[in-house]
Amino acid sequence: MTYPHKKQRHKSLFSPLLRHLACLLLLTAGGQSLAQESDHQYTSEAILAGSRVYVQQCALCHGPQGETVDGINLRLGQFRTARTDDDLVGVISGGAAGGRMPAFTLRPEELNGVIAYIRAGFDPSGVAISIGDPTRGKALFEGKGDCAGCHRINGKGPRTAPDLSEIGILRTPAILQNSMVDPAATLLPINRAVRIVTRREETVFGRRLNEDTYTVQLIDSNEQLRSFVKEDLVSYELSSEPVHQPTTLSSEEVADLVGYLLTLRGLQ
Numbered sequence: 001m002t003y004p005h006k007k008q009r010h011k012s013l014f015s016p017l018l019r020h021l022a023c024l025l026l027l028t029a030g031g032q033s034l035a036q037e038s039d040h041q042y043t044s045e046a047i048l049a050g051s052r053v054y055v056q057q058c059a060l061c062h063g064p065q066g067e068t069v070d071g072i073n074l075r076l077g078q079f080r081t082a083r084t085d086d087d088l089v090g091v092i093s094g095g096a097a098g099g100r101m102p103a104f105t106l107r108p109e110e111l112n113g114v115i116a117y118i119r120a121g122f123d124p125s126g127v128a129i130s131i132g133d134p135t136r137g138k139a140l141f142e143g144k145g146d147c148a149g150c151h152r153i154n155g156k157g158p159r160t161a162p163d164l165s166e167i168g169i170l171r172t173p174a175i176l177q178n179s180m181v182d183p184a185a186t187l188l189p190i191n192r193a194v195r196i197v198t199r200r201e202e203t204v205f206g207r208r209l210n211e212d213t214y215t216v217q218l219i220d221s222n223e224q225l226r227s228f229v230k231e232d233l234v235s236y237e238l239s240s241e242p243v244h245q246p247t248t249l250s251s252e253e254v255a256d257l258v259g260y261l262l263t264l265r266g267l268q
């Protein structure tokens with residue numbers, strides 16, 4: 001699958017820090033180039049171009065807010081059968097519902113743009129996350145990406161990292177993407193690693209599950225559920241360092257993983 005918007009990453013050229021600095025420089029140089037530079041999402045030019053295509057070709061039936069066709073809300077990403085960006089290409093180029101939605105012959109940049117506009121939630125200044133193929137994403141999750149080595153899904157896998165069984169309901173595509181691309185920015189307080197020293201001089205490393213004023217519950221590094229009364233602790237530290245490092249997977253692979261994570265909606 002090769003789309004014009006999928007740019008190759010230049011992993012070897014930039015360390016994450018340098019890339020970050022480069023982005024900051026671009027930010028001061030002008031907002032537009034920032035989006036262009038980021039290789040995991042659609043460009044702001046594509047989103048803007050897509051808004052024009054949408055108004056001319058799609059709004060007649062789907063309405064300016066994308067919600068006038070029954071059961072579909074394009075702005076909120078609620079479709080009937082479509083899930084991935086590939087699926088959207090298929091619907092737009094092939095039509096739907098026995099011709100009630102006609103097939104469109106769009107230039108590649110128009111097609112790319114209108115999908116970007118939909119993924120950006122109809123916000124021309126928004127961020128459009130590319131959503132790839134869940135089947136390939138699952139294979140990456142269990143194979144090359146080594147995600148299954150840490151994460152548990154539907155009762156399978158270790159408990160030391162957050163359980164992802166319902167992550168597709170809990171998080172937006174943008175957060176899911178960022179947990180791979182920019183983990184430091186998306187580290188949620190509840191997911192921070194903890195280090196506890198008890199009065200009996202036991203040091204426990206783990207992942208916090210729950211906390212109230214007096215107690216804290218965690219999964220320790222041996223996957224045991226532990227509960228501590230805070231009064232009995234000598235020290236209780238939260239790490240601000242994410243376990244995740246920014247991924248070295250390609251932008252296409254990240255899109256596929258986002259596509260897979262979005263399908264994780266618990267056992268239904």
Ligand code: HEC
Pocket residue numbers: 054057058059060061062069072074079080081082088091092096097100101102104114
């Ligand atoms: C003539 C009316 C019409 C126009 C114009 C139109 N659509 Fe549709 N579209 C529909 C109808 C009707 C459906 C619902 C199909 C169904 O019931 O399964 C639909 C469904 C869809 C779906 C969901 C498909 C699925 O199976 O999940 C998407 C996405 C979509 N349209 C995007 C677009 C885009 C983008 C454009 C502009 C390029 C567009 N449509 C133009 C009538 C239209």
Ligand code: HEC
Pocket residue numbers: 141145146147148149150151160161162167171176179180183187188191192193241242243244247257261
């Ligand atoms: C070495 C263990 C490890 C590996 C490998 C790993 N993760 Fe994680 N992941 C964690 C931990 C721990 C967290 C909690 C946040 C943190 O510390 O970074 C986390 C957080 C997450 C979150 C955010 C969860 C939330 O509550 O929002 C997602 C999504 C995620 N990981 C997906 C993945 C994917 C996809 C892969 C494979 C590409 C992967 N992880 C590989 C340990 C791991």
